[in-house]
Amino acid sequence: MSVYDFLYYIILPVLAISNLLIFIRFLIGPTLSDRVVALDLLLTTGIGIITIYSIYTDQPAFLDIAMIMALIAFLSTVAFSYYLDKREKNE
Amino acid sequence: MNDYLIIILSALGAIFILLAAIGIIRMPDLYLRISVTTKAATLGVGLLLISAAIYFNEIGITSRVLAIITFILLTAPVGAHMIGRASYFSGVKLWSKSKEDDLKGKYHPKTHGLASGIDEIEEKNESKKSI
Numbered sequence: 001m002s003v004y005d006f007l008y009y010i011i012l013p014v015l016a017i018s019n020l021l022i023f024i025r026f027l028i029g030p031t032l033s034d035r036v037v038a039l040d041l042l043l044t045t046g047i048g049i050i051t052i053y054s055i056y057t058d059q060p061a062f063l064d065i066a067m068i069m070a071l072i073a074f075l076s077t078v079a080f081s082y083y084l085d086k087r088e089k090n091e
Numbered sequence: 092m093n094d095y096l097i098i099i100l101s102a103l104g105a106i107f108i109l110l111a112a113i114g115i116i117r118m119p120d121l122y123l124r125i126s127v128t129t130k131a132a133t134l135g136v137g138l139l140l141i142s143a144a145i146y147f148n149e150i151g152i153t154s155r156v157l158a159i160i161t162f163i164l165l166t167a168p169v170g171a172h173m174i175g176r177a178s179y180f181s182g183v184k185l186w187s188k189s190k191e192d193d194l195k196g197k198y199h200p201k202t203h204g205l206a207s208g209i210d211e212i213e214e215k216n217e218s219k220k221s222i
Contacts, residue, residue, distance in 0.1 A: 002094075003094045003097055003098060006098055007101065010102070011101050011105045014105040014106075015105055015108060015109075017112075018105075018108050018109045018111070018112030019112070021112040021113065021115070021116050022115055022116075024116060025115050025116050031121065031178070031181075031183055032181075033121055033174060033177070033178035033183055036174055037115070037125055037174060038115060041111065041112075041115060041132055044132045044133075044136055044163070044167075045112070045136075047136050047159070047163075048104065048108055048139045051136075051139045051140055051142075052101065052139060052143075054143060055142070055143050055146050060143075060147050060149075063143065063155050063159070064155070066140075067155070067158065067159050070162050070163055070166070073170075074162075074166040074169075077170035077173065077174055078169075078170060078173055080174070081170075081173040081174045081177040081178075084174075084177040084178065084180075084181055085176070085177040085181075087181075088181045089201075
């Protein structure tokens with residue numbers, strides 16, 4: 001079993017299943033904060049999937065997209081928590 | 092040799108990400124969910140990125156991977172703290188079986204200042220106004 005087979009038949013399905021589980025929490029999360037945490041974790045798992053895919057296709061250019069995805073995840077979490085805080089103060 | 096290292100590191104990373112996903116769906120409380128996902132997912136993604144750095148084995152890609160890992164390590168605790176603080180203010184309940192809420196009565200409900208008693212915060216605000 002080569003490295004490519006291992007990554008394609010074991011690692012990527014495991015990451016896909018975990019993405020699915022996080023998406024269930026994203027759908028049923030009782031409060032808005034649960035959904036924000038699930039979104040952050042979805043993007044972080046997406047970085048892992050992009051990394052494995054860049055090994056599988058042998059193209060390191062995908063790692064740039066992973067870096068931008070990390071930036072967007074942090075920015076979205078900070079923006080959501082800022083506006084949650086602000087909404088609470090105004091009411 | 093490198094192949095075995097890549098297989099071991101990527102398997103460990105995938106296991107940690109799967110544990111984070113199980114944790115976010117099984118934990119009973121928002122704060123416990125934040126605590127699980129921040130640590131496990133950061134470690135898992137770091138291990139996957141290190142396996143990519145070992146596979147490509149070039150200095151440019153290794154530095155890129157190190158930059159991503161440093162960025163995630165710096166921003167994950169900051170983001171988790173901000174969302175936890177904001178959701179504590181917006182009234183997200185703790186788990187019904189948790190024993191103790193250390194922050195109860197220590198945040199001022201209007202100004203969101205932190206002190207060991209609410210009276211102290213009001214004294215501080217008054218002294219600021221008088222100056």
